[in-house]
Amino acid sequence: xxxxVTGGAGFIGGNFVHYMVEKYPEDEIVNLDLLTYAGNLETxxxxxxxxxxxFVRGDISDRPFIMELFEKEGFDIxxxxxxESHVDRSIEEPEAFVKTNVLGTQxxxxxxxxxxxxxxxxxxxxxVYGDLPLDRPDLFFTEETPLHTSSPYSSSKASADLxxxxxxxxxxxxxxxxxxSNNYGxxxxxxxxxxxxxxxxxxxxxxxxxxxxxxxxxWLYVSDHCEAIDLIIRKGRVGEVYNVGGHNERxxxxxxxxxxxxxxxxxxxxxxVADRPGHDRRxxxxxxxxxxxxxxxxxxxxxxxxxQTIRWYLEHKEWWQHILSGEYEQYFEKMYGNRM
Ligand code: NAD
Ligand code: TYD
Numbered sequence: 001x002x003x004x005v006t007g008g009a010g011f012i013g014g015n016f017v018h019y020m021v022e023k024y025p026e027d028e029i030v031n032l033d034l035l036t037y038a039g040n041l042e043t044x045x046x047x048x049x050x051x052x053x054x055f056v057r058g059d060i061s062d063r064p065f066i067m068e069l070f071e072k073e074g075f076d077i078x079x080x081x082x083x084e085s086h087v088d089r090s091i092e093e094p095e096a097f098v099k100t101n102v103l104g105t106q107x108x109x110x111x112x113x114x115x116x117x118x119x120x121x122x123x124x125x126x127x128v129y130g131d132l133p134l135d136r137p138d139l140f141f142t143e144e145t146p147l148h149t150s151s152p153y154s155s156s157k158a159s160a161d162l163x164x165x166x167x168x169x170x171x172x173x174x175x176x177x178x179x180x181s182n183n184y185g186x187x188x189x190x191x192x193x194x195x196x197x198x199x200x201x202x203x204x205x206x207x208x209x210x211x212x213x214x215x216x217x218x219w220l221y222v223s224d225h226c227e228a229i230d231l232i233i234r235k236g237r238v239g240e241v242y243n244v245g246g247h248n249e250r251x252x253x254x255x256x257x258x259x260x261x262x263x264x265x266x267x268x269x270x271x272x273v274a275d276r277p278g279h280d281r282r283x284x285x286x287x288x289x290x291x292x293x294x295x296x297x298x299x300x301x302x303x304x305x306x307x308q309t310i311r312w313y314l315e316h317k318e319w320w321q322h323i324l325s326g327e328y329e330q331y332f333e334k335m336y337g338n339r340m
Pocket of ligand 1: 008085189
């Protein structure tokens with residue numbers, strides 16, 4: 001089988017490429033990525049030179065390029081990770097989110113339809129459901145929870161999901177969608193909470209926590225997400241949405257304090273800063289459908305996953321230090337300069 005993975009130079013897509021190249025030597029994995037600020041070919045070093053893998057640079061919203069690629073390659077399966085993915089950036093500059101996340105998805109859907117792709121899988125997010133109140137721990141997102149987005153990022157992801165479902169209903173394109181909670185693990189770009197805190201704590205720098213740090217996220221170790229997607233593309237029912245999450249809810253402050261304790265760094269590094277506008281309060285996934293229908297179970301608790309993640313960052317300093325020494329430095333100044 002020939003599988004197109006888009007966004008495979010990013011965090012989750014990169015982990016998925018590693019997983020697929022290793023697990024299915026008989027399949028051919030083509031990784032298409034534009035290499036935006038978030039794309040990093042160093043993430044793909046472990047698979048470079050493997051006979052069942054190759055990389056193509058390009059933009060999923062470039063229609064002529066995508067049509068030509070699909071005609072040439074004849075993909076059986078498409079897994080779309082490519083996206084602008086950072087909420088804070090979407091608040092600063094929403095346009096790129098519409099172009100890549102909405103238009104790019106629609107171009108991939110058209111190409112999948114035209115060239116008879118057997119399965120189109122959209123990697124979506126629990127953020128399309130909006131947020132839950134902090135004082136109702138009994139509430140969880142199910143696949144039936146109405147879409148109710150907060151940020152330009154989540155709005156663009158929800159729009160894409162609606163196009164994916166429309167292509168199923170209207171044209172019969174065989175699609176599936178996964179909506180996952182917050183991921184963490186190796187190769188996570190250090191603008192997101194967990195790698196940001198690890199890298200800054202190691203440098204004894206202040207740790208920006210938005211508002212009071214009370215917001216809750218439901219954390220999933222990235223390899224558990226990769227296994228869920230693999231199951232869904234092979235055994236999931238066409239036209240269906242599957243929630244992915246492992247019941248690992250933590251407040252942001254709990255996450256930061258856990259990292260500080262493992263690194264043996266002082267809590268005095270924590271700095272409460274101005275809150276994110278429209279900040280979602282709580283995400284919490286009910287993953288029962290995926291467990292019941294496909295037998296998925298996460299392998300990692302948060303305690304295990306966070307220790308493994310921290311060990312990875314300690315053993316791969318070069319990977320993230322290359323990023324920090326570049327464009328990201330200016331980004332930090334722009335995003336936090338007048339906030340701290
Ligand atoms: P990321 O920002 O680390 O990676 C995105 C990748 O897409 C980068 O390699 C980038 O170069 C590439 N890309 C961006 N625009 C492109 C374009 N126009 N054409 C081709 N490639 C392009 O993101 P991530 O955290 O790995 O997230 C991957 C997917 O998973 C996204 O669709 C995101 O919405 C979804 N998701 C993420 C999380 C999370 O916690 N990170 C949780 C649930 C769902
Ligand atoms: P993030 O990793 O950006 O993921 P998302 O917003 O998609 O959930 O942020 C996770 C949580 O951490 C979110 O509630 C915002 C908060 N946060 C901070 O408190 N400080 C930071 O510097 C960042 C980047 C995030």
